[in-house]
Amino acid sequence: MxxxxxxxxxxxxxxxxxxxxxxxxxxxxxxxxxxxxxxxxxxxxxxxxxxxxxxxxxxxxxxxxxxxxxxxxxxxxxxxxxxxxxxxxxxxxxxxxxxxxxxxxxxxxxxxxxxxxxxxxxxxxxxxxxxxxxxLISAYGTPEQIKTWVEPMRIGRFAGTMAMTEPSAGSGLADLTSSAVKADDGTYRITGNKIYISGGDHDLSENIVHLVLARIKGAPKGTKGISLFIVPKFLLDEDGSIGERNDVALAGLFHKMGGRGHTSCALNFGEQGGAVGYLVGEEHRGLSYMFHMMNEARIMVGTGAATTALTGYQYSLHYAKERPQGRLPSCKDPLSAPVNIIEHADVRRMLLAQKAYSEGAMALCLLGSQLVDDSHTAETDAARARAKTLLDILIPVIKSWPSEYGPKSNDLAIQVLGGAGYTNDHPVEMFYRDNRLNPIHEGTTGIQSLDLLARKVPMNNMMGYQLLLEEFQSGIDAAHSRAELADLAEQLSEAVGILKTTTNSLLAAMMTENIDMALSNSVKYLELFGNVVIAWLWLKQGIVATDALAKKPHESDENFYRGKLQAARYFYSFELPQIQVWSKILTDLDRSAYDMRAAWF
Amino acid sequence: MxxxxxxxxxxxxxxxxxxxxxxxxxxxxxxxxxxxxxxxxxxxxxxxxxxxxxxxxxxxxxxxxxxxxxxxxxxxxxxxxxxxxxxxxxxxxxxxxxxxxxxxxxxxxxxxxxxxxxxxxxxxxxxxxxxxxxxLISAYGTPEQIKTWVEPMRIGRFAGTMAMTEPSAGSGLADLTSSAVKADDGTYRITGNKIYISGGDHDLSENIVHLVLARIKGAPKGTKGISLFIVPKFLLDEDGSIGERNDVALAGLFHKMGGRGHTSCALNFGEQGGAVGYLVGEEHRGLSYMFHMMNEARIMVGTGAATTALTGYQYSLHYAKERPQGRLPSCKDPLSAPVNIIEHADVRRMLLAQKAYSEGAMALCLLGSQLVDDSHTAETDAARARAKTLLDILIPVIKSWPSEYGPKSNDLAIQVLGGAGYTNDHPVEMFYRDNRLNPIHEGTTGIQSLDLLARKVPMNNMMGYQLLLEEFQSGIDAAHSRAELADLAEQLSEAVGILKTTTNSLLAAMMTENIDMALSNSVKYLELFGNVVIAWLWLKQGIVATDALAKKPHESDENFYRGKLQAARYFYSFELPQIQVWSKILTDLDRSAYDMRAAWF
The missing domain is CATH 1.10.540.10 (Acyl-CoA dehydrogenase/oxidase, N-terminal domain)
Structure with a gap:
């Protein structure tokens, strides 16, 4: 195959x-x-x-x-x-x-x-x-650090890692305890244990440059006392050549459900007295540097999730076109030849769902990449600022929608293959396992939902939210002027209305109610918000397809554009309407989860 | 832990x-x-x-x-x-x-x-x-076959398998090609390739008794020409002791995503001229024998799925009660101690969902087991017949609801553990992998949905469907008389109304429209039907809990019953309302999947 x-x-x-x-x-x-x-x-x-x-x-x-x-x-x-x-x-x-x-x-x-x-x-x-x-070092390091560490990384001589998580500090980075003590020569001695360090040890490169979050002795507690250090696996001699081993030890590897092409390591820093580290930027500002790269990191996760969904979709599509099995319900002749499984409507439903999820997710991630670019290279300051504002509000959706729907998509790829999909004769079960990390790392879906509702929506007088509503509206207007899309435009318009009502209701509750309760269903808000965003992107794809079809393209392009329209229709019939259920939970301030007590489980 | x-x-x-x-x-x-x-x-x-x-x-x-x-x-x-x-x-x-x-x-x-x-x-x-x-052999075999094969299996000397699937005949068993030729001594010689044979080879027992579906030379094509044979790994000598090896060869093992405690084998029968097989029952009736055991087999799959969900829920619950991480949104003091993650409302939501899925699924499977029992041992013929009728309509739901929601539940267990859940330091990722087979084997979810809508609902003048509606109504009536449950009773009543409208609309369409189109969204019907059944079972659990609470039980029981009520409330707020979306797709006869063409993907 x-x-x-x-x-x-x-x-x-x-x-x-x-x-x-x-x-x-x-x-x-x-x-x-x-x-x-x-x-x-x-x-x-x-x-x-x-x-x-x-x-x-x-x-x-x-x-x-x-x-x-x-x-x-x-x-x-x-x-x-x-x-x-x-x-x-x-x-x-x-x-x-x-x-x-x-x-x-x-x-x-x-x-x-x-x-x-x-x-x-x-x-x-x-x-x-x-x-x-x-x-990150290019943005915040000294020219010397850039020369010493970035240049060898850019040409592949050195590799790099991000060493943040500790056994007791995962989602809650504020509690990290790795420590740094300033030495007489201006460098630091780093001590602490880090886990889940991807690429934390290997022989793929001459050296590994760990970027380590640690707390300088005497620093304030909480997030404001965390600094960022370059801690190489091997120290460098004066001339830049590889010197002696730094005090960084591999304590073990984690064995993961998937993602097995990449080591996940537990690293011990400073077991022999302290690993040599070089401060990046200013003291106590490490977390803000790390978070400055967060937008790109989160787009990277979303894109990975979307990509794994796309490849699983292509694989199961190819299989469905070639695998004969069973007959249609209308078939009166049990002796007729079996049909290829793509002839079964339910298989097409599972393929359409994968198409809607994976291509919708990829469109979102590419929009995110374009907004990063626009925020730096768009022609006017206003255009750059607008891109940055839109990017900021979209980031939690770009991180989480592909991460949630990517595994769902791969799950359907397994189901299309049936028993074969459950074996490693085909890669679809691996795609699922690889993709399953994405709702967890770089901020779980729960954390993204709090970022969206409690931070990004209200931020700057709701400017990002308002800009996004403008984008939705211009998509709706464009679709309304095309007869074939008028019903979808109407549906998106209603969906945006639901989003507005729900948002207003939640923002009011956040001011008048117990904040923990008001935020308790934030994941449902993220889901609602995400489905509206993806619906808008499918409408935009539908507009392009409709215009292209009007130009009577050749057959293979015509088929391609019809597929785009059908996937848009699928999304609007099967996926978008779920926001009604979520909106009710949210506007009711449903207390099922909030009221539940640990002792009742 | x-x-x-x-x-x-x-x-x-x-x-x-x-x-x-x-x-x-x-x-x-x-x-x-x-x-x-x-x-x-x-x-x-x-x-x-x-x-x-x-x-x-x-x-x-x-x-x-x-x-x-x-x-x-x-x-x-x-x-x-x-x-x-x-x-x-x-x-x-x-x-x-x-x-x-x-x-x-x-x-x-x-x-x-x-x-x-x-x-x-x-x-x-x-x-x-x-x-x-x-x-199966006990039900359809001869007394001699029972003595020869069943008795050693009952005491664990022999093991047994079911050898149905072939490389080109999985869901479509009608197309199986394994053949049987009658020998002069009345036994048969079996030839063919079987795959995905669980327990197909091992040294755990003295012998393995394969039950093999094959087509006797000259038999009609299709499902009506399939016979069932006992094909042992080792032939037996006259005295019942293990004799020579039968012509059954292990061709290979499948490597599965999960379920690794159990071999999945490719077996070749008759490479040396024909494996000796013994006909069970009459010629050409093999598939009906196999399907006679299908109810129990499908309950077994559902129960396995529910059980794996239950154990994953307990594991993640225990973890959430012990793992400190982060602070509540209301926390003003970043230096305060982190809370156990069960204090986060979103973690409680994920635990409540697991509770609602897994305990709802288990209640359904236990009802299934009880109905099997009632169909044999209830006091009156009428009670037995009623149990059998209810069982038949519930079987596709018992097979598929736990199989679909079990993996969803295990997925949430992974998410509760976060990065730890993605590693094999904890068993939750294994639970997911083990559970993922269940929507596939013993009839995929798609096949269950066709069984429900095209066969079980209309069967016997809709008798099963009507009996089930009566059961729903008596649950609703009982709940209505308890003030604390009146709102849930009302919601279930509305949900049953939606089920009726949807069912009537689909049955009409099946008679007047293209049958392939009318059945094209059958999985959504199964989901709708399933959620109503589970909602009814949660209402029944709520009734028991409400009555028990009225008797002022001691604290640990009070907590337990309050948990039951809260899980019921969760299900009615978060899960049941989704049937509105599915009902609209179904009553609209949504054509998204049906109209999609292979060339458009």
Whole structure:
């Protein structure tokens, strides 16, 4: 079976028809680019993905990294594939040309990365975390730190990690206890235990640059006393060459449900007296630096979730088109040949749901990447500010909607394959396992929902919320003027009305009621908000498809656009109306969860 | 951490308060039993579960069976645990005393089995399939076959399997091609390939009795030409001792997402000329025999799904009560101690949902077991017939509701544990993987939905449907007379109204519209139907709890009953109202899935 990794046509649709990425070449940063260079970088990523990652995808899953008490071992093909990725320039697609990057717009880089992530799955995490680490030091480090640590990371000599979580401080980072003591030479000695450190140890690179959150002796308690340190696995000699081992020890590996291409480590810092660390930026401001990168990190998680959903959808679609089984209810002849299972309406429903979830999620994540870009490179200050404001309110949805609906989508892929999907003869059960981490890391769905309702919606006099409502309205107006979409426009208009009523009701409750109670169903608000956002994005896709169909495209394009419209219709019939149930729970200030007591369980 | 496997108090509530199982001792079959013997058998099962299965639960998952081309290897502790189960008499809890069984009512046996299944997880499948196989031969085999094959299975010397699925015949059994040729001695020679045969090969027992579906040469095509054969792994000598190897070869093992305590095999029959098989019952009636056992098999799947959900709920509950992390939104002091996560309303929501799903599912499965019992042992013919009719319509719901909501429940258990839940430091990710098979085997959710809408609802002039409506109404009436439940009674009444409207609309469409289109959203009908059934069972639990609270019980019981009421309220606020969305899809005859074409994807 050779299912496509991703649907090329769909990703081109998103890039060039839905988001008009070609227009980005008019911005000075992208002046040397063209539609052709965008497509070439995507084609390169696809080639590397197919040549290096796809053949080892299952092997990575079956052979998770092991730890013999001294070293981490993993299958050697991972290094070969990562090196090939770096050699193709795909380790730093958005970085400046002068730093060896491709200087691609983030939205194009996201599409290129999707091919790698769909096949390399979680092994790509080594490169993604390295890139995030390098960006953080670039933003807040000294020129010397950038030269020492970022440059080797940008060319793949060093790898990077983010060391935040501790055994007693996961979602509640305020409680972290790792400590730092200033030494006479101005460096620090770091002590503490960190867990779930992705890529925390390996032999894939010459060195590993840990970015560690720790509390300087005497610092205030809580979130305001946390500083950020560069703590390398190996110290460097004066000339930058690899020196002696720093006091960072691998305590063990976690064995995860999925994501087995990527180590998850417990690291002990300072067991021999203190690991040497270098302060990044100012003391006590570490958490704010880390959170400054949070938007990109959360888009990365959402995009990974969407991508795994997309590839599972393509796989199960391909299977459904080829697997004969059973007959239609209308079939009067039990001796007739079985039909391919895509002929069964319920299989089409499961495929349509996957299409609606995964393509809706990907559209949202690409919008997020574009907003990051706009917030830096849009032509006017006003346009940049507007993009940043929209981005901020959308981030909890970009993180959580794909993370919640990605696994749901992969779950349906398993169901389409039936018994075969439950075995590792096919990758769909692995996709589910890989995707299941996404509602957890980088802020759980519960945390995203509090961020949205208690922070992002009220923020700046509700400016982000208002801007988003304007966006919804312009989508509704555009759809209303197209007869085929008038009913969907009407439905979205009603949905936005429900969102407004619910929001107003909750904001009032947050001021007049017990705040814990008023926020107790925040996840349902996030779900409601998310479904409206995705419905709006499906309407926008429907508008593009409708206009394209009016131009009588050739048959394969006509089929493609009809599929887009049908997925939009599916979403509006099956998914969007659920907001009515959630709105009632929210506006009623339903107390089922809030009133429940620990002793009653 | 030592979370309880299951909540003893809750299972006693279901047995003795919700279903009044003690009254069964008035039936002659159970005259020698008492509440005490019921509890003793459950306690025995719990002891075996804790002593033999719990300690190896993770080891079984980590060491799935392997096949070296000749033999299956598995960890030796599995045989020890299964032998201990058999030695305790737990291999045949419902069988007659004279066959060495405990002659327990099925509902009591289900509760006892739940402890084993929750800890032994899928390894219990060896015994459960053996028991199902023995029951089938007991019902349709000759006295000689019963003596030869059933007796050794009842005492654990032989194991049994069901060999139905073939590479090209899974959901569509009508297309199976395994063949049987009659030999001169009246036995048959079986040839063909079977896959996904649970327990298809192992060294746990002296022999394995495969029940194989095959087509006798010259038989009609389709479902009416399938016969059932006993095909042992080893032929028996005249005296019943193990003779030579039959022509049944293990071709390989499937590697599954979960359920790793149980082999899933590909078996080749007749590679050396034909495996010796013995016809069960009459020629060409094999499928009807197999389907005669289907009700029990489907209840078994539902109960397994519910049990895995229950144990995951207990585990995450225990974790949430002990794990400190974060502070409440109302907390003004960031330096205060973190709270246990059960203090977070969203964690309580996730626990309440698990409680509502898992205890609702278990109540449904126990009702199913009781109806099986009633259909055989109720006092009057009328009562037996009524039980059988109710059972038949409920079977697709008993199979599918727990199978769909069990994994959802386990998914929430993972989320409660956060990052920890994604690792194998805790069993919740394994529970999810184990549970994920249940919506697939013994008839997928899609197939159950067609069984319900196209067959069970219209069957016998809608008699089952009408009886069920009567049951709903008597629950509503009983609740109406209790002030605290009047609002839930009203909600259920409205929900039943929606069910009736939807059913009538669909039945009309099935007669006037294209049948494939009319049935195209049948899964949504199953979901709607299922939520009404579960809501009714939660109302019944609420009635029992309300009456018990009126008697001012001691504190721990008061807490327990308040928890039941709160879970009922959760279900009515968060889950039941979704039927409005599904009803609209169904009554609109929504064509999203039906109209979608393969080329549009």
């Amino acid at each position: 050779s299912a496509p990794i991703l649907c090329d046509r769909d990703l081109e649709f998103m890039l060039f028809e839905l988001f008009d990425s070609e227009s980005l070449t008019r911005r000075s940063r992208y002046a040397e680019h063209s539609r052709e260079t965008f497509l070439a970088s995507i084609a390169t990523a696809k080639t590397v993905a197919e040549r290096y990652f796809l053949p080892i995808r299952q092997k990575m899953d079956l052979h998770q990294p092991t730890f013999d008490g001294k070293k981490v071992a993993m299958i050697p093909e991972i290094k070969v594939a990562l090196d090939a990725t770096l050699a193709a320039g795909l380790g730093s697609t958005t970085a400046d040309f002068e730093l060896g990057g491709m200087q691609l717009p983030p939205i194009v880089a996201s599409v290129a990365g999707a091919y790698l992530s769909a096949t390399g799955s979680t092994a790509m995490g080594y490169l993604m975390l390295t890139s995030a680490n390098a960006s | 030592s979370a309880p496997i299951l909540c003893d108090r809750d299972l006693e509530f279901m047995l003795f308060e919700l279903f009044d199982s003690e009254s069964l001792t008035r039936r002659s079959r159970y005259a020698e039993h008492s509440r005490e013997t019921f509890l003793a058998s459950i306690a025995t099962a719990k002891t075996v579960a804790e002593r033999y299965f719990l300690p190896i639960r993770q080891k079984m998952d980590l060491h799935q069976p392997t096949f070296d081309g000749k033999k299956v290897a598995m960890i030796p502790e599995i045989k020890v645990a299964l032998d201990a189960t058999l030695a305790a008499g737990l291999g045949s809890t419902t069988a007659d005393f004279e066959l060495g069984g405990m002659q327990l009512p099925p509902i009591v046996a289900s509760v006892a089995g739940a402890y084993l299944s929750a800890t032994g997880s899928t390894a219990m499948g060896y015994l459960m399939l053996t028991s199902a196989n023995a029951s």
